[in-house]
Amino acid sequence: MRKNLQSLKDKQKPDLNTSFQALKYIPRFFKEVWNTNKGLFILSLFCRLIGALTPVMLLWVGKLIIDEIIRLTNYPDQDFSTLWWYIGIELGLALLSDLIGRAISLTDGLLGDLYSNKSSIRIIRKTNEINIDLLEDAEFYNKLERARTQTFNRVNLMSNVLGQAQSIISTSSLIAGLIYFEPWLILLLVLSIIPSFINEIKYSQQQYSLARSWTSERRELDYLRYIGANDKTAKEIKLFGLTDFVADRFKNLSHHYFLLNRTIAVKRSLFGFLFNILGTACYYGAYILIIYRVLTGLITIGELTFLSGSFNRLRRNLQDFFSTFTRISESALYLKDYFDFIDLEVPQPTTEYLPLPKNIKEGFQIIDLHFAYPDTEKKVLKGVSFELKAGEKMAFVGQNGAGKTTLIKLLLRFYEPTSGQILLDGVDIRKFELVEYQKMFGVIFQDFFRYEFTLKENIAVGNINEVDNLDKIKQSAQLSLADEVADKMKLGYDQQLGKRFVKGQELSGGQWQKVALARAYMKDAELIILDEPTSALDAKAEYEVFERFIGLTKGKTSIIISHRFSTVRMADRILVLKDGKIHELGTHEELMIQPKLYAELFNLQAAGYQ
Numbered sequence: 001m002r003k004n005l006q007s008l009k010d011k012q013k014p015d016l017n018t019s020f021q022a023l024k025y026i027p028r029f030f031k032e033v034w035n036t037n038k039g040l041f042i043l044s045l046f047c048r049l050i051g052a053l054t055p056v057m058l059l060w061v062g063k064l065i066i067d068e069i070i071r072l073t074n075y076p077d078q079d080f081s082t083l084w085w086y087i088g089i090e091l092g093l094a095l096l097s098d099l100i101g102r103a104i105s106l107t108d109g110l111l112g113d114l115y116s117n118k119s120s121i122r123i124i125r126k127t128n129e130i131n132i133d134l135l136e137d138a139e140f141y142n143k144l145e146r147a148r149t150q151t152f153n154r155v156n157l158m159s160n161v162l163g164q165a166q167s168i169i170s171t172s173s174l175i176a177g178l179i180y181f182e183p184w185l186i187l188l189l190v191l192s193i194i195p196s197f198i199n200e201i202k203y204s205q206q207q208y209s210l211a212r213s214w215t216s217e218r219r220e221l222d223y224l225r226y227i228g229a230n231d232k233t234a235k236e237i238k239l240f241g242l243t244d245f246v247a248d249r250f251k252n253l254s255h256h257y258f259l260l261n262r263t264i265a266v267k268r269s270l271f272g273f274l275f276n277i278l279g280t281a282c283y284y285g286a287y288i289l290i291i292y293r294v295l296t297g298l299i300t301i302g303e304l305t306f307l308s309g310s311f312n313r314l315r316r317n318l319q320d321f322f323s324t325f326t327r328i329s330e331s332a333l334y335l336k337d338y339f340d341f342i343d344l345e346v347p348q349p350t351t352e353y354l355p356l357p358k359n360i361k362e363g364f365q366i367i368d369l370h371f372a373y374p375d376t377e378k379k380v381l382k383g384v385s386f387e388l389k390a391g392e393k394m395a396f397v398g399q400n401g402a403g404k405t406t407l408i409k410l411l412l413r414f415y416e417p418t419s420g421q422i423l424l425d426g427v428d429i430r431k432f433e434l435v436e437y438q439k440m441f442g443v444i445f446q447d448f449f450r451y452e453f454t455l456k457e458n459i460a461v462g463n464i465n466e467v468d469n470l471d472k473i474k475q476s477a478q479l480s481l482a483d484e485v486a487d488k489m490k491l492g493y494d495q496q497l498g499k500r501f502v503k504g505q506e507l508s509g510g511q512w513q514k515v516a517l518a519r520a521y522m523k524d525a526e527l528i529i530l531d532e533p534t535s536a537l538d539a540k541a542e543y544e545v546f547e548r549f550i551g552l553t554k555g556k557t558s559i560i561i562s563h564r565f566s567t568v569r570m571a572d573r574i575l576v577l578k579d580g581k582i583h584e585l586g587t588h589e590e591l592m593i594q595p596k597l598y599a600e601l602f603n604l605q606a607a608g609y610q
């Protein structure tokens with residue numbers, strides 16, 4: 001059941017029908033739960049089966065006790081032992097019922113935890129398979145968000161469905177009792193629950209539709225909550241006096257949602273109450289019918305307690321059954337989000353892959369590259385053509401937004417160019433297997449991620465297979481000056497970084513950059529790309545880092561994006577981008593003699609240092 005992107009972007013609001021249709025995902029869901037832990041699953045089913053039969057048994061023993069008491073009151077000299085037996089059985093059943101209830105919660109809890117862990121791992125893995133352009137699509141992202149955050153709902157779904165199965169058995173046993181003694185009660189029973197069922201289904205559906213159609217607003221609320229209350233934004237929020245701005249924005253949005261939700265919730269309660277009057281009237285109708293039967297001597301007082309108890313319990317059972325049913329169909333929609341995501345078709349190549357070159361001989365040829373980001377009009381690259389020779393160190397220069405990082409992203413195949421080609425040693429890079437191709441690069445982006453892991457792990461993310469190779473980690477750290485950071489940490493390379501966890505140590509911007517830079521050295525990549533890797537370093541550190549970089553990358557092909565011309569000039573050739581086109585290309589000396597952007601920017605910066 002493979003899904004394409006269009007179905008994932010489905011904006012349609014769910015109606016009753018969609019809700020019922022989503023129920024078809026439940027068997028698949030249970031297959032997954034079954035595969036998660038068969039033993040726990042069987043235990044849970046067994047407990048529920050016992051749990052389903054205890055109510056009717058309890059009511060029946062209750063009936064026996066009352067009948068026995070009445071018999072004993074009429075004939076006081078009789079033997080009490082049967083009564084004690086009945087009371088003993090009732091006590092045993094009460095204890096068993098409690099034990100079963102706890103066993104069910106325990107197995108559900110354990111199974112739920114295991115399933116939730118398993119599905120979270122699947123989501124993490126699937127997200128990795130998906131192309132970056134899809135992850136940047138807001139509609140798709142909402143879907144992912146629902147699949148990710150609704151783990152709790154899926155676990156509840158499991159309990160609800162199993163509970164329903166238990167309820168069906170329990171209800172059937174109670175109905176059998178009613179039919180045996182008084183079949184008319186069934187009619188009253190049906191009459192008593194239909195109105196509240198319709199009410200439940202109508203309003204819970206509306207509440208769900210509202211919650212779902214507000215996915216993106218809820219994301220905005222989460223975001224506002226995040227920026228309004230976290231250590232990273234606190235400085236700016238305080239200094240710029242943004243608290244009221246953020247709080248008001250949150251208040252307006254959340255209040256709007258609150259009002260919509262309140263309207264539905266109030267109606268649901270009001271109509272629920274009115275319909276319940278009808279249900280209660282039916283109950284008393286049934287009660288009067290049973291009392292009448294007792295008075296006319298058709299049934300005993302014990303049977304009266306059994307029937308009224310059964311009727312009352314059945315009414316509750318059925319009401320719960322229907323409200324749980326609506327909850328199940330709601331949760332099944334979240335299940336649909338999850339399976340849609342898991343089933344997402346990752347485009348498979350139609351042709352055979354070509355082997356990657358062992359050693360790059362010629363280098364890259366970029367031919368007439370045009371590119372606009374998905375779902376945008378603006379062309380970011382407009383006919384870019386150049387060669388990056390094997391072993392060459394090239395620098396990309398240009399003003400903000402000129403398209404430098406975008407060019408790197410195309411080179412790394414995060415996106416497909418709108419038109420044009422990139423060749424590596426004469427072969428279109430699309431002909432190589434993507435993961436293998438990307439493994440050739442050692443890349444550090446300007447917006448590198450600050451993992452709240454240990455210092456050692458933060459460096460090892462550059463080549464996680466070497467996470468236990470402390471020598472390699474230390475070597476890389478030395479090249480990027482991250483060893484100085486390690487020296488300052490109480491626990492050295494084992495220091496937890498960031499503020500989120502206990503004993504975490506926050507780093508300065510430059511220190512983080514040194515750590516990130518070390519990642520590039522963790523693998524002996526043939527191609528190294530550094531996107532503004534030293535912007536936060538002080539002048540001395542930057543000079544040192546580059547000296548080491550140049551020394552180490554001798555013979556390797558590399559690209560550096562930088563706004564610092566002292567760095568840029570060390571490159572073999574410099575490519576100046578302007579508005580998505582190549583404005584200049586040449587060595588530092590060649591560009592300096594042309595009265596164009598490079599020379600102008602270089603001189604401007606040099607003047608700033610004087």
Ligand SMILES: Nc1ncnc2c1ncn2[C@@H]1O[C@H](COP(=O)(O)OP(=O)(O)OP(=O)(O)O)[C@@H](O)[C@H]1O
Nearest residue numbers: 136373376380398399400401402403404405406407
């Ligand atoms: N994911 C994206 N989706 C849509 N547009 C984007 C995306 N990323 C970048 N852009 C746009 O593409 C243009 C080029 O961005 P790019 O990041 O390549 O610039 P850059 O030259 O690296 O700039 P800087 O020096 O500021 O890092 C910008 O106008 C930017 O708004």
